[in-house]
Amino acid sequence: MSIAIIYGGTRKEGNTEILTKHAIQGIEVEEFYLRDYRILPIEDMRHDEDGFQDRGDDYASTIKRVLQHDTLIFVTPIYWYSMTGTMKNFVDRWSHSMRDAAFPDFKAQMGTKEAYVIAVGGDAPAIKGLPMVEQFKYIFEFMGVEFKGYIIGKGNKPGDILEDKVALFQAEQLRKKL
Amino acid sequence: MSIAIIYGGTRKEGNTEILTKHAIQGIEVEEFYLRDYRILPIEDMRHDEDGFQDRGDDYASTIKRVLQHDTLIFVTPIYWYSMTGTMKNFVDRWSHSMRDAAFPDFKAQMGTKEAYVIAVGGDAPAIKGLPMVEQFKYIFEFMGVEFKGYIIGKGNKPGDILEDKVALFQAEQLRKKL
Amino acid sequence: MSIAIIYGGTRKEGNTEILTKHAIQGIEVEEFYLRDYRILPIEDMRHDEDGFQDRGDDYASTIKRVLQHDTLIFVTPIYWYSMTGTMKNFVDRWSHSMRDAAFPDFKAQMGTKEAYVIAVGGDAPAIKGLPMVEQFKYIFEFMGVEFKGYIIGKGNKPGDILEDKVALFQAEQLRKKL
Amino acid sequence: MSIAIIYGGTRKEGNTEILTKHAIQGIEVEEFYLRDYRILPIEDMRHDEDGFQDRGDDYASTIKRVLQHDTLIFVTPIYWYSMTGTMKNFVDRWSHSMRDAAFPDFKAQMGTKEAYVIAVGGDAPAIKGLPMVEQFKYIFEFMGVEFKGYIIGKGNKPGDILEDKVALFQAEQLRKKL
Secondary structure, eight states: OOEEEEEOOSSTTOHHHHHHHHHHTTOOOEEEEGGGSOOOOOOOOTTSTTOOOOOOSSHHHHHHHHTTOSEEEEEEEOBTTBSOHHHHHHHHTHHHHTTOTTSTTHHHHHTTOEEEEEEEESSOHHHHTHHHHHHHHHHHHHHTOEEEEEEEEEOOSTTGGGGOHHHHHHHHHHHHHO | OOEEEEEOOSSTTOHHHHHHHHHHTTOOOEEEEGGGSOOOOOOOOTTSTTOOOOOOSSHHHHHHHHTTOSEEEEEEEOBTTBSOHHHHHHHHTHHHHTTOTTSTTHHHHHTTOEEEEEEEESSOHHHHTHHHHHHHHHHHHHHTOEEEEEEEEEOOSTTGGGGOHHHHHHHHHHHHHO | OOEEEEEOOSSTTOHHHHHHHHHHTTOOOEEEEGGGSOOOOOOOOTTSTTOOOOOOSSHHHHHHHHTTOSEEEEEEEOBTTBSOHHHHHHHHTHHHHTTOTTSTTHHHHHTTOEEEEEEEESSOHHHHTHHHHHHHHHHHHHHTOEEEEEEEEEOOSTTGGGGOHHHHHHHHHHHHHO | OOEEEEEOOSSTTOHHHHHHHHHHTTOOOEEEEGGGSOOOOOOOOTTSTTOOOOOOSSHHHHHHHHTTOSEEEEEEEOBTTBSOHHHHHHHHTHHHHTTOTTSTTHHHHHTTOEEEEEEEESSOHHHHTHHHHHHHHHHHHHHTOEEEEEEEEEOOSTTGGGGOHHHHHHHHHHHHHO
């Protein structure tokens, strides 16, 4: 099993990253820090005569590498009760890949994968993070990805997550499965 | 009452825009097409010694104008079961404005406003759009914005929304309130 | 198409009933006022040696008649952010029917049906009624019932619903489909 | 701190009860097994001239004892993606207590309490149990009860819950707080 970690955070070594590192300790993974790539918002050209146009950024090369893995772990701090805009832009672009001759089997390929979500939020995330979990559920459902589980931790200031014993324990349980 | 329409769509004259134009027919509003501005993802520098840095894009001038209105209408096609990345980036940046000396009363000012959401989706939006509505609810709640209502229409191909009689009726009812 | 209306309300001629009558005007339906039947809470005996026992109430005869219809309309005032306990007891009992020799094809039969939900609430139902809609979605999904749509109206005092123009319009649109 | 455990399950020693016993090991609590009381569905008489009528069952004496505690733990197996009908009937009756001269300060008294929810479900409860969590959130919010946390375990057959290590760990963490 080959694992891709897709980081949507915009702060280095934020709580969500710390929690994820705890989960993948000693496990071989490929890590994608989306903030280090140039990934533009989608421009919806589904209904244009010529269809979607290449946006000349890092999206295509990134998704190509992500596709080589079996397990995708989406890691995002909770910004405004959902994934970061940085991660959302990445997901939005899938609408292009689904119609891109360069990715002839995009949806079918994604449909063979399984996914986890790891998120940390500061404002009652166990409750107010639930719409985000449901959003991921619908995303995975649409793509045929199996949603294997999620961890929602609590943290605000740097390092807070180390106080969230349940999240750390869940990370350890996840490690055993990976 | 002064009204700002904040468009998150990336396609000109998409279904969500058609539905919104139906709602604001004959009403004076200021329109913000986010796709026409350069609004970068936030970089979370809350915990940096020097705090957030200016990103040199169109965000500050845009939010400044938005703030001058009493009623905010957030208009977004449903991309992957939530607002577009384009709109999410705009909202994410509020985290900076709340800590920006250039906007000393950002949260207090936002807290005087009322908001509506207009969205159109193609995949069972009356059900699968609900997590997005809840996200907006939490966003508004956090900012003290009064969430006055929402319209979720159904549409996929250009013009589909004109078949959604309930959404059109809701748009007309909204028009009477504006 | 044969239609069953399943009323969960405990007040005669409440707002939800008024809204539903508006939707079914001039249409032949069979109406089930659950409050008029004796339907006890389920006793979970799945794991007992002898399985579920007959509870000697009106459930079996009621569900038998409901099963004869193709379209089920679940009508409930929103009590504490979900269906009434009266209606919940009725649904809970399905767990027995699925294991009851008297209903050998219960799930398969349910799986041929389509359903609507009509609900009225007093406390911001367009938002706070959403978890109930999701519960119904999962219930129908589990049973293989097609969830064709829902109407959530707003009302508290008797007759309030007549002021909810959108709900009334939705009821009229539903009428055309039935 | 005085603790009431309110059990909504209808099977003795079900998974939810096992999980709860694990959480309250060695702690003094008062336990209410709702299945052992006769608690009828509410009859909504808010708008009747004479208001609600006493239903002559065990509700009043039960809620009176519950009110004497500071912390309420609601324990329910997930039936059809929400609390059991047995527990729902109990909660529905609060609408009467709020208008009952015998409970002059019902809402104010409830508003001093804090609450937890412990639930176990068999069908992807970490996802499909979320609407139930949101429903409890709104219930507590309405009453002014502080929602301190919840545990959702996974289990179907008797004893399954002992395999859910995360739920057991959460129960142990909860124990430390009680």
